[in-house]
Structures are given as structure tokens and as C-alpha cells.
Amino acid sequence: MSSKEATSGRYKKMSMSPKEYKTYAQSKEPPRSVFANCVKAYVVGGLICVLGQAVTELFVHLMGMTPEQASNPTVAVMIFISVILTCLGVYDKIAQFAGAGSAVPVTGFANSMCSAALEHRSEGLVLGVGGNMFKLAGSVIVFGTVAAFFVGIAHLILGTGGQ
Amino acid sequence: MLRGKQTWWFESRPVIIGAATVVGPDEGEGPLAADFDLVHPELDMQQKSWEKAERLLLEQASEFALQHAGIDSSQLQFFVGGDLLNQIISNSFAARSLGVPYVGVFGACSTSMETLALASLMVDSGAAQYAMAATCSHNCTAEKQFRYPTEYGSQKPPTAQYTVTGAGAAVIASSGSGPYVECATVGKIVDLGIKDPFNMGAAMAPAAVDTIQSHFNDTGRTPGDYDIIVTGDLAGVGHPIARDLLTRGGVPIDNTDFNDCGLMVYDVKKQKVQAGGSGCACSAVVTYGHLLKRMRKGQLKRILVVATGALLSPLSFQQGESIPCIAHAVSICAGGEGA
Numbered sequence: 001m002s003s004k005e006a007t008s009g010r011y012k013k014m015s016m017s018p019k020e021y022k023t024y025a026q027s028k029e030p031p032r033s034v035f036a037n038c039v040k041a042y043v044v045g046g047l048i049c050v051l052g053q054a055v056t057e058l059f060v061h062l063m064g065m066t067p068e069q070a071s072n073p074t075v076a077v078m079i080f081i082s083v084i085l086t087c088l089g090v091y092d093k094i095a096q097f098a099g100a101g102s103a104v105p106v107t108g109f110a111n112s113m114c115s116a117a118l119e120h121r122s123e124g125l126v127l128g129v130g131g132n133m134f135k136l137a138g139s140v141i142v143f144g145t146v147a148a149f150f151v152g153i154a155h156l157i158l159g160t161g162g163q
Numbered sequence: 164m165l166r167g168k169q170t171w172w173f174e175s176r177p178v179i180i181g182a183a184t185v186v187g188p189d190e191g192e193g194p195l196a197a198d199f200d201l202v203h204p205e206l207d208m209q210q211k212s213w214e215k216a217e218r219l220l221l222e223q224a225s226e227f228a229l230q231h232a233g234i235d236s237s238q239l240q241f242f243v244g245g246d247l248l249n250q251i252i253s254n255s256f257a258a259r260s261l262g263v264p265y266v267g268v269f270g271a272c273s274t275s276m277e278t279l280a281l282a283s284l285m286v287d288s289g290a291a292q293y294a295m296a297a298t299c300s301h302n303c304t305a306e307k308q309f310r311y312p313t314e315y316g317s318q319k320p321p322t323a324q325y326t327v328t329g330a331g332a333a334v335i336a337s338s339g340s341g342p343y344v345e346c347a348t349v350g351k352i353v354d355l356g357i358k359d360p361f362n363m364g365a366a367m368a369p370a371a372v373d374t375i376q377s378h379f380n381d382t383g384r385t386p387g388d389y390d391i392i393v394t395g396d397l398a399g400v401g402h403p404i405a406r407d408l409l410t411r412g413g414v415p416i417d418n419t420d421f422n423d424c425g426l427m428v429y430d431v432k433k434q435k436v437q438a439g440g441s442g443c444a445c446s447a448v449v450t451y452g453h454l455l456k457r458m459r460k461g462q463l464k465r466i467l468v469v470a471t472g473a474l475l476s477p478l479s480f481q482q483g484e485s486i487p488c489i490a491h492a493v494s495i496c497a498g499g500e501g502a
Contacts, residue, residue, distance in 0.1 A: 010383075011376040014369070014412050018356030018485075025357060025365040028404050030321040030438075037318075086314050095316025096435070102316050111316045119312035122212035136315065 037099050044094065044101035052078050052105070075106055082107035086114040112136040167381025170348045177286040178498060180339035181232025184452035185224045186444070187302065187328025189436070193429045198452040199329070200227045206303055206328060213313075214248065217301035217330075220444075221246070221257040224330035225297050232293075232334035239263045239334070240291040243282045245274040246299050246443055247326075248308060253299050263295070272396050273350070273472030274298040275331060275447035276491040280347035282335045283493075292337050299330030300442035309360065309477055322362040322400045325436035327428055331447025341498050342458050345465070348381060348492040350374035352474070356485045360475060363486065364401025364425075364438055367471040370488035371397060372408045375469055378492045379414065387418035390463045393454070395446035395470035395490070398425035398439030424449035424468075446470040450495075458497045465496045 016024065055077045059070035085091040091111045095102045102108055113133050120132035134141065154160075166172040184199045191202035201223060210216040221244070229236055242261055244254035245268040258265035270277035278296035285291040303313045305326035311317055335344065353373050357366035371394045379385060386392060397405055402423040409416040424446040425439035450468050457463045469492040480486070 011379055011412055011414050013373060013376055014408055016355065016369075018354075021355040021369065022357065025355075025362070025368075025404065028365065028407075029362070029400060032320060086316075089314060092314050092316045096318055099318040103318075108316060111314070115312035115314035115316075118314055119307055122214070136311065 040097060041099045041101035044098035045104055046101075048078075048102065048105045048107055051081075078106050079110040082110040083114045086111045087118065091115075109137060109140060112140070166346065167377075169351070169377055170346055170381035171280065171284055171287075172346045173283050173287040173344055175287045175337065176343040176345070177283040177335045177337065178339045178341045178343045179333050179455065179495070180336045180341050181228045181230070181234075182331070182333040182451040182455050183224050183227030183231055184331045184448040185220050185227070185329060186448055186452075187220075189302070189325070189434060190327060190329055190428055190448065192434065195428055195449065195453045198456050199448060200224075200452070203328075206301075213301055213303040213307060214252065217246070217248070217253045217299055217304050218256045220301065220328070220330035221253055221297060221299035221332070222260050224299065224332040225257060225261060225295060228295065228297070228332035228334050232336070232339075234293060234334065236261050236263055239293045239295055241266060241282070241285055241294045242297065243268060243278040243285070243294060244297040245269050245278060247271060247305055253304075254297070257297070257299075269474075270470075270489065270491065271472035271474050272300075272441055272443050272445060273470040273489050273491050274443045275395070275450065276347070276468055276470035276493045277472075279333060279335070279344065279493050280349065280491055282333075283344040283347060286335045286337050289337075294335050295332060296335060297330065297332035298443040298447050300326055300328070300444040302326045302328045302442075305442060319437055320361050321437055322359070322364065323437040324363060324396065324398050324425060324439055324441035325429070326442035327440045327445040327448065329444035329448045331444060331451040333451055342455060342495050343498055345494040345496045346382065347494070348374055348378040350377070350490040350492070352487045352489050354485050354487045358480065358483065358485045360473075360480045360486065362400060363441060363473040364397045364399070365404055366401075366486040367473050367488040367490065368397055368401040368404040368408065371395075371401075371405045371469050371471045371490040372412065374490040374492050375405075375409060375467075376412060376414060378467065378469075378494075385418065386414060386416050386421070389419050389465050389467045389494070391420040391422060391454070392416070392467040392469065393421075393427070393446070393449065394423045395468070395472070396425035396439070396441040397423050397471055398441065399431060400438045401471075402426060427453065455495070458495070461497070463497065465494065467492055467494050
């Protein structure tokens with residue numbers, strides 16, 4: 001059993017403002033090596049692009065396509081590979097290592113849709129898969145379209161318009 | 164009985180007559196694997212959804228706890244439980260299976276000690292003879308609800324934590340053999356403005372410090388009165404902060420074994436769990452599995468478990484709110500000394 005004078009409060013509560021604590025907490029965070037992450041992202045992102053280029057070359061040399069014709073089936077193949085890796089539970093592990101390297105290419109876009117579809121399958125095809133597939137990819141499409149719109153306007157004004 | 168400002172002293176010594184833990188594969192590969200009653204080799208546990216898997220964990224843990232207590236669910240008067248999912252559905256469905264009067268609570272990862280304190284209060288006040296405290300969490304349901312789809316490729320920062328897949332349940336009784344719940348300090352919300360949901364350890368550390376200091380102030384104790392003091396899930400970033408803040412506040416925390424359940428449940432160096440474990444089940448499985456077993460072996464006489472909770476919602480952090488945090492401390496003593 002404890003003594004009675006305890007209730008007077010022996011330990012003074014700390015007085016730190018949120019601002020002070022934020023600075024303090026930041027100093028306690030383990031360092032994130034930006035450089036190493038950049039290198040990893042560059043290497044893995046680059047490898048994904050090399051793979052894409054190899055697929056394009058296959059279409060060009062084996063199936064007699066022009067490089068322009070080969071680009072769409074190449075994207076399809078890359079999406080297919082990404083979806084398979086996502087379903088096998090591998091893509092998220094690659095991403096933990098690669099960071100932006102696996103997020104930026106089209107494979108990352110495919111992963112965001114496929115992972116959402118898999119995750120929400122339990123809520124049904126319409127509300128689950130249909131309603132959630134674009135949960136993460138949606139903002140890519142929205143801001144991609146908005147960016148394209150402004151680039152289009154810039155082209156129009158500068159008279160540099162496409163073909 | 165109230166002691167000091169915020170501590171309940173349980174004069175009648177409510178006894179934990181049975182406790183059980185069920186965990187998933189990652190916890191089964193951790194250093195405490197041998198202390199759990201059941202280790203599932205797969206995350207989905209052959210269920211159709213992650214949510215069903217989480218529910219199964221809780222149902223199994225409560226079933227085992229009843230078995231260990233040697234009582235029937237019909238003898239159980241109240242079931243006090245909570246989890247991380249929206250509307251605490253895991254507990255509501257598990258309570259449906261149990262068919263016992265149910266009090267659902269939400270305390271995020273502090274739920275383990277919040278429910279234990281409430282169940283002990285029920286028993287101590289004579290409101291119940293047998294009450295169960297339980298909680299559960301699942302890595303994939305937490306990822307799905309709070310972060311991204313489980314298979315989504317995003318890089319987690321080193322401050323992030325890995326939600327424990329598991330469930331812990333304890334049966335509290337007015338008499339019987341086993342460790343008893345001595346007192347509980349109910350924490351208040353502490354929010355020092357951390358907004359990053361990937362750094363919950365740093366967000367929760369001040370709440371743990373506040374509750375620990377309040378506990379000592381209310382009880383007149385010092386850290387040396389406990390064989391071990393564990394925080395719930397501050398992990399690799401938050402735990403050193405808590406130790407530092409306590410030391411700065413003049414609390415001689417180094418006089419005891421001060422540890423963290425999030426650091427104990429995994430081999431943080433080998434397993435890819437970033438800063439360590441988190442989730443409702445984190446402190447529950449470490450306390451009900453590991454610590455109570457050590458207590459039964461006579462290695463520990465008196466322990467203080469300070470379960471920490473980050474009471475954020477996916478909506479609140481997207482709206483730029485900071486994370487309100489809480490910690491509840493419960494002191495558990497080895498039975499046998501006149502219990």
C-alpha cells in the first residue's frame with residue numbers, strides 16, 4: 001500500500017509546446033537516406049524501363065511492328081506483368097525497396113488499380129471492385145487530364161501544337 | 164476506489180483467472196512465439212475477408228480464455244471489447260457468437276488496458292462476478308482501413324509501424340487463482356500536434372509519459388516498485404522518446420525494466436516491421452501471452468502495462484488534424500500473496 005502524501009504530485013508534468021515537441025520529435029526520427037532511395041528508385045525504375053524496351057524490341061523484330069505500333073502492346077504487357085506480380089504479393093515488396101522506382105512507371109499505376117480491386121473484392125463486384133478500383137488511380141487520371149488540358153492550351157498559345 | 168486524480172484502486176483484487184492469445188504468422192516468427200496459445204500460419208486464416216479473419220482471432224482467443232478460466236460462456240456476465248475497425252465490428256460480431264451482455268469500447272491500441280481496467284472495475288464494484296476483457300487487430304484490416312490496399316506498392320518510412328495480427332482475451336473474476344489486477348490509471352488525451360500517421364510512436368509517447376507520471380503521482384510509487392513497465396506500441400521511435408521525456412521529468416525510469424510491446428513482439432532487426440509492432444493486439448498478446456506467463460513462472464511479481472492509443476481516423480488525418488493520443492496503465496500483481 002502506498003503513502004498518502006503521494007497525491008500531491010511528485011513528478012512535474014512536462015510542459016512542451018506542440019512546436020517545441022515537433023522539433024524535438026523530428027530530431028529523434030531515424031534518418032531517411034534520400035540519396036540511397038534515389039539510387040534504388042533510379043535502378044529499379046530504370047530496370048522496369050529496360051524491360052519495357054526489350055518487350056518493344058520483341059514486337060518490332062519478331063512481329064514486324066513499327067516502334068509506334070509496338071508501344072500499345074508493350075504497355076499492355078507491362079500492365080499484365082505488374083498485375084501478376086501484385087496478385088502474387090510481390091509488387092508491394094519490390095515497392096518497399098524501390099520507392100518511386102516502381103511507383104512512377106505504368107506498372108505502378110496497374111498495381112494501384114489491381115491492389116484496390118483485390119482488396120475490395122469482399123465488398124462485391126459493383127460497390128467493392130467497381131467503386132474502389134480508382135480509389136488511388138483516380139487522382140492520377142484527374143490530375144493527368146488537368147495537366148494535359150493546360151499543356152494543350154500552352155501549345156495552342158505558343159503555336160507549337162502537336163501533329 | 165479512486166486514488167489520487169485518475170487511478171482506480173481495486174481493493175477486492177480482481178483475479179485474471181484465464182487469459183489467452185491467438186496470433187498470425189509474423190508474430191509466430193517473432194521472439195515470443197512460444198508464449199501464444201495459437202499461431203495461424205496464414206494471414207487469411209481461410210476466411211473470405213480480412214475482417215472475418217480478424218473476427219476469428221477474437222472468437223478463438225475468447226474461447227481459449229474461457230477454457231483456461233474453467234468457466235462456461237453462460238457464467239460470463241459481461242464482455243468488454245474493442246478493436247480498430249470502423250464501428251468496432253470485430254468485437255460486435257464476436258460478442259454475437261459469445262451471446263454475453265456486451266460493452267463495446269474504442270480506445271484504438273490502448274483498448275487492451277482500457278477493457279481490462281473496465282472489466283476489473285466491474286468485478287471490483289460487485290457489478291460482475293466474471294467479466295471478460297478482449298481486443299484484436301489484423302495487419303491487413305488496419306492497412307485496408309487506415310492506409311492503402313495491402314498489395315499496393317508504397318514505400319513506408321522507417322518511423323511506420325506494423326500492425327500486429329492477433330487477439331488477446333482475459334477473464335476477470337472476483338475470486339480464484341492467478342495474477343490479480345491491482346489498480347488502473349485512466350489516461351487523458353494528449354496531443355502535441357504530430358500529424359504524421361506514419362509516426363504514431365512519436366505522437367503517442369507524450370500520452371504514455373503523462374499517464375505514467377499520473378500513475379506514480381496517484382499511487383506514490385516509483386518505477387523501482389515494478390519488475391517491468393511496458394508501453395503498448397511506441398516502438399523504435401516513440402519508446403526512446405518516452406524514456407527521454409520521463410528522465411527529463413525526473414522519473415527514475417532506469418530503475419526498472421522499461422520496455423515496449425511493439426519492440427518485444429517482433430525481432431525488429433530481422434523482421435521487416437519498420438519501427439516495430441502496433442495495433443490493439445500488440446499490447447494484448449504481449450501482456451496476456453508473454454508477461455502473464457512470466458508472472459506464473461515467478462519471474463515477475465508486479466508489472467505495469469501502459470497501453471498507448473492513437474485515436475485518429477482516416478478522415479481526421481486527411482483533413483489535416485493532429486493525432487489525439489491516450490494511454491491507460493494497469494498494474495498487475497502475481498497471485499498467491501493472500502489473493
